[in-house]
Amino acid sequence: xxxxxxxxxxxxxxxxxxxxxxxxxxxxxxxxxxxxxxxxxxxxxxxxxxxxxxxxxxxxxxxxxxxxxxxxxxxxxxxxxxxxxxxxxxxxxxxxxxxxxxxxxxxxxxxxxxxxxxxxxxxxxxxxxxxxxxxxx
Amino acid sequence: xxxxxxxxxxxxxxxxxxxxxxxxxxxxxxxxxxxxxxxxxxxxxxxxxxxxxxxxxxxxxxxxxxxxxxxxxxxxxxxxxxxxxxxxxxxxxxxxxxxxxxxxxxxxxxxxxxxxxxxxxxxxxxxxxxxxxxxxxxxxxxxxxxxxxxxxxxxxxxxxxxxxxxxxxxxxxxxxxxxxxxxxxxxxxxxxxxxxxxxxxxxxxxxxxxxxxxxxxxxxxxxxxxxxxxxxxxxxxxxxxxxxxxxxxxxxxxxxxxxxxxxxxxxxxxxxxxxxxxxxxxxxxxxxxxxxxxxxxxxxxxxxxxxxxxxxxxxxxxxxxxxxxxxxxxxxxxxxxxxxxxxxxxxxxxxxxxxxxxxxxxxxxxxxxxxxxxxxxxxxxxxxxxxxxxxxxxxxxxxxxxxx
Numbered sequence: 001x002x003x004x005x006x007x008x009x010x011x012x013x014x015x016x017x018x019x020x021x022x023x024x025x026x027x028x029x030x031x032x033x034x035x036x037x038x039x040x041x042x043x044x045x046x047x048x049x050x051x052x053x054x055x056x057x058x059x060x061x062x063x064x065x066x067x068x069x070x071x072x073x074x075x076x077x078x079x080x081x082x083x084x085x086x087x088x089x090x091x092x093x094x095x096x097x098x099x100x101x102x103x104x105x106x107x108x109x110x111x112x113x114x115x116x117x118x119x120x121x122x123x124x125x126x127x128x129x130x131x132x133x134x135x136x137x
Numbered sequence: 138x139x140x141x142x143x144x145x146x147x148x149x150x151x152x153x154x155x156x157x158x159x160x161x162x163x164x165x166x167x168x169x170x171x172x173x174x175x176x177x178x179x180x181x182x183x184x185x186x187x188x189x190x191x192x193x194x195x196x197x198x199x200x201x202x203x204x205x206x207x208x209x210x211x212x213x214x215x216x217x218x219x220x221x222x223x224x225x226x227x228x229x230x231x232x233x234x235x236x237x238x239x240x241x242x243x244x245x246x247x248x249x250x251x252x253x254x255x256x257x258x259x260x261x262x263x264x265x266x267x268x269x270x271x272x273x274x275x276x277x278x279x280x281x282x283x284x285x286x287x288x289x290x291x292x293x294x295x296x297x298x299x300x301x302x303x304x305x306x307x308x309x310x311x312x313x314x315x316x317x318x319x320x321x322x323x324x325x326x327x328x329x330x331x332x333x334x335x336x337x338x339x340x341x342x343x344x345x346x347x348x349x350x351x352x353x354x355x356x357x358x359x360x361x362x363x364x365x366x367x368x369x370x371x372x373x374x375x376x377x378x379x380x381x382x383x384x385x386x387x388x389x390x391x392x393x394x395x396x397x398x399x400x401x402x403x404x405x406x407x408x409x410x411x412x413x414x415x416x417x418x419x420x421x422x423x424x425x426x427x428x429x430x431x432x433x434x435x436x437x438x439x440x441x442x443x444x445x446x447x448x449x450x451x452x453x454x455x456x457x458x459x460x461x462x463x464x465x466x467x468x469x470x471x472x473x474x475x476x477x478x479x480x481x482x483x484x485x486x487x488x489x490x491x492x493x494x495x496x497x498x499x500x501x502x503x504x505x506x507x508x509x510x511x512x513x514x515x516x517x518x519x520x521x522x523x524x525x526x527x528x529x530x531x532x533x534x535x536x537x538x539x540x541x
Contacts, residue, residue: 002495002509002517002524008147009516010154010493015145023492024510026166031506043507045527049145050510057508064505070512075144094144 003027017052017094024053028061040064046071048119052095055127059103067109070116072123073098081120101127102134145513152518160498161517163491495521497528507531 005020006013013019031037043065046054051071058066072078074096080088101108108131112124154161495517507527511520 001497001506002511002520004493004495004517005145005147005511007145009150009152009518015147022169023166024508027164027492027494027508030164031508037506038504041505043505044510045507046510047523048512050512052510054508054510 001027020053021056024057025060028057028063043067045069048072049095051097055097055100055104056095058106058108059100063106065107065109066104067111068124068127069111070113070119070124071097071110071127072119073126077123078119082118097127098130101131104131105135148514148516148519150516150518152516157495157518157521160496162494162496164494165488166490166492168487168489493517495524497521497524499528 003023004011005015006023007015028039028042031042032039039062042061042063044054044058044063045067046052047069048071051068052075054066054068055071057063072095075094076088076091077098079091110124110128110131112119112121114121152161509520509524509527511517
């Protein structure tokens with residue numbers, strides 16, 4: 001199931017973090033409450049900026065598994081790598097995956113291209129480390 | 138700093154509700170604070186839970202009570218899938234046992250070379266498999282290659298019953314396979330010998346083959362209509378489909394679907410509008426790669442596996458038909474979105490909007506679903522290839538862990 005964001009495709013509206021997260025939770029609730037899916041049978045998969053709502057959802061709900069492709073630590077972290085250390089503080093923090101993944105307890109699969117120039121693969125390495133520490137603790 | 142337009146560069150919408158026919162679902166979004174009554178899922182029997190592949194929706198009040206909008210989801214059929222009920226297995230193969238060698242000079246020379254009279258000597262317990270009404274549109278070389286790639290490992294004669302047939306000169310087979318070699322049969326016949334035991338005589342590529350007493354391996358009754366609709370789906374098939382998907386310009390996909398014919402799966406059903414559709418089954422074209430493989434079918438012994446197998450085959454047929462020369466597009470019957478056994482959903486709240494979602498039905502029955510959040514610069518239409526690849530290749534099996 002591919003989920004559209006506000007402002008994308010046929011979905012009218014302005015995209016924002018809050019709306020995307022609200023939609024993610026609404027769809028998860030719909031799957032579990034209306035359609036009867038067991039939460040453990042729901043796999044959440046996020047790619048690039050989709051890793052934000054995916055990680056957030058996995059941290060809030062007891063999903064079956066989490067898969068991340070080209071994930072980032074946070075939007076601010078991406079801006080830091082692209083624009084510089086000081087510019088990052090001009091951007092509001094959004095999709096703080098580094099914080100959210102510490103609360104993820106489900107099996108997690110992370111994949112990232114080594115030659116990704118936009119989001120360096122060290123972001124995924126950081127997520128993996130935090131996730132590993134949280135599980136071990 | 139307000140950077141949402143920069144952080145979320147949405148591409149122009151290149152799809153419409155009609156272009157993603159049957160695969161676009163609008164999920165209602167409730168006003169915050171609405172009370173959502175979650176049913177006790179764990180109290181239900183596992184077999185009765187909804188699956189991503191078989192949404193057994195039967196109650197119409199679902200539409201009004203869950204915010205599932207028919208105006209939005211006009212391409213979603215709510216009829217249950219009944220494909221598994223339509224299959225029957227039929228004659229798959231025969232096992233031949235020869236007590237003594239027949240008078241012959243040479244083994245089969247193969248290929249019909251020379252066109253002479255060639256007799257094949259069958260050793261005791263040597264087996265063959267015959268295929269009835271096999272539809273092969275490929276050339277002879279391809280037929281032989283296909284057959285020789287398949288292995289016959291079941292040579293246990295105890296599993297077979299004696300074949301008694303009083304018919305004379307009855308054509309039963311079109312193809313014959315002996316010890317992994319295949320033969321094209323021109324006029325296979327069954328006769329009674331002087332001793333009363335049945336004998337089988339075949340003309341194989343201008344060369345007759347005679348065998349001794351015949352043993353029937355198994356007799357399945359195969360739904361010919363269904364067999365014409367399905368093809369063997371392997372992992373390679375799925376990979377090929379993905380390569381076709383990738384090689385095809387995605388923007389052309391809607392136009393392909395517009396010029397094609399919509400076919401429903403269920404034989405007789407009633408959609409959410411109350412219209413009764415009758416599926417005659419004649420609209421499914423016969424595929425060129427269609428072939429009924431007894432080894433493959435016999436390996437799927439359990440009902441669940443058979444069902445999975447049929448679903449896989451059918452879904453692959455659908456996939457291939459959407460490429461090359463577009464002929465037909467089957468309207469997927471996703472979205473029988475309901476549990477049959479439970480109470481109607483009790484989530485009552487004010488619907489403040491609908492979220493468009495791309496739903497790709499799994500080819501294999503599964504109770505799992507994958508929520509995909511796409512990246513920047515793409516939408517659910519551009520995510521179609523990736524999701525389709527995942528659907529075809531991600532075989533998620535659930536193995537419950539045992540506590541030691």
